[in-house]
Every structure is written in structure tokens, then in C-alpha cells.
Amino acid sequence: MKTDRSSVTRAAAVLLVGLLLVPGLSVAVGFHVGKVRIGVDIDSNSKKWAKALVPQVKEVQTRFADSRRALSTVKGADGQPAYLRKDVADLIDRTGKDLDAAIVKVQPSSLEPLRDWVADELGRIQGELPAPRTASLFAPQPVALIASLGAPPKKKPVSPKPAAPAAPPPPDTVPAGKTGGLLDEVGKVVDRIFFLASNNDLEVKLWVGSTVPHVTFSFWPQGRLKGDSAPAPTIIRTDGKKGGVLRGLYVYKAAWTQGKVTQIIEYPQPTGTQTTPTERLDLVNGTGFFCCRFNEQYCHAVAKEKECR
DSSP: OOOOHHHHHHHHHHHHHHHHTSTTEEEEOOEEETTEEEOOEEEEHHHHHHHHHHHHHHHHHHHHHHHHHHOOEEEOTTSSEEEEHHHHHHHHHHHHHHHHHHHHHHOTTTTHHHHHHHHHHHHHHHHTSOOOOOOOSSOOOOOOOOOOSSSOOSSOOOOOOOOOOOOOOOOOEEEHHHHHHHHHHHHHHHHHHHHHHHTTOOEEEEEEEESSSSOEEEEEEGGGGGSSSOOOOEEEESSEEEEEEESSEEEEEEEEEETTEEEEEEESOOTTOOSOOOOOEETTTSOSEEEEETTTTEEEEOSSGGGOO
């Protein structure tokens, strides 16, 4: 059967327009119908974001390494090498801001879960710093000798010697070993983002299962907790999966309805909940398999589907 070339060209053009309208896809010209080249090279936004993120994070890696080498050691309270606590805290904080800015430059809204993961990880590392040392508000004061209020003294009172200047408080430091461990953890956070971007691995296929049937699993980027309005959740009916989920940190609610009773497992857990602690949904270091156990009232990551029984 003879095919009208103009009809094929029009059909291909319609297909191309349709692909252009698909969210998250970019289409480049890529094939020929006769002498007419029609594009169908399909690329996801996450691939473009990954490509743009690599040089940004590389700069953060370099800046962090340079700043770490520039830290000066001091003598700690025990006489051993240490670092000023403020210098260490400032470096962790500055690296977190640099990494967040790198992600924002690429795409500020869609990569919000990844920003949440970075903020959570570096906040945890900051929390491992020893508490800052505070000077006592009630330091001992020199006491002057006071003459008796009775009979006049027989000898001329001797003026008290000026008190010796108080020794300066020891510097607020973090031992070198502790500092090294914390900064190694910071480096791993930066390296993890670089690895995901350089391997075009910003998306994951998420499988959610449950020990009871037909659970509705709803999840949002953790950053939704910072605002008053929550975005529409992504929903998976167990046991089910969803592809194209951006890596990052999420909060969730798993609901199982049986008759008129609905049981809920959620993260973060409400204050005062007396159940087994439920895990956060970490799609950066997580497995991509998540299981909710309603008999024990918690959800957690599993290595594979068969472990959710």
C-alpha cells in the first residue's frame, strides 16, 4: 500500500507536539521521513538537572576541601591538638549553604526533596558537635580586708595586694579526632550528591508494600512542614510502585481502612505516640523498597519485596 509522504509527515509532527506536551520530557529533532527530519529524542528533566548539577557540586567539593585544609589547630584543654569549635561549626554551616545554593541554581522547586535531605543530614552532623563551653557567671572575686569596727587599730592597716589577673578561660575547642570524623561525614554528604548527579541518578522507582491489603500510602517532600500549605501528595496503593520519584527526604501517611475504622502510620509520628519508631522515607540512601507493618504500627525500608510479609 502506498503511503502519502505528507500524511506521514503530518502524523509525525502531531506525535512530536504530543511528546512536547508531556510533563518532564524534552524532545529534540532526531529522525527522517524522506528528506524531513522529525525529532523523537526523549530526555527527562532529571537528566538535564543532573548534568547542570555536576559542575555546581564540584565547586562545593573543592571549596570544602580547601577550607578544611585551612583550619588551624590549637592546643585543647587536655593539651592535645584540637580545632576551635566556632571554626568547625562555621565550616559545616557554610558547606550546607553552598550545597543548598548549588541545588537551587539548577531547579529550586522540583529538587526540594534533595535539599531537604542535605539540610537534615548536615543538621544531624552539627548536632554531634560538643555543646559550646560557657564561662561561669559567678567567678570568685577578691575579698578586701576590713578593719574592725571596735577600737582603733594599733597598727596602720596594710593595703591588700592587688589580685593576680585571672587566667583566661581555655579556648572552646573540639578534639582533632572528633573534628576529623565530623568533617568526613560532611564530605560524604557532598560526595553523595555529586555521585547521584554524575551518574544521572536523581530519580528512583519506589515500591511500597504492607502487611495488610489495600493501604493508601501518601507522601510529600519533607520541606512541606516548613510552610502552611502542603502540596498535593504522591499516592501509591499497596502493594504498588511508582517510577520517576525524585531522590530526597519525604514525610508520609499510610492509611488502612477496615470497615468504619481507619488505622494510620505516619512520619513524623505525633507527639506521645506509644509505638515502635517508624522510619523516615529516605530515597537518597534508601533501597527504594518500603514496607508498612500495621500489626506493629511502623514503616521501614526493606531490601526487597519479599521482606514485606
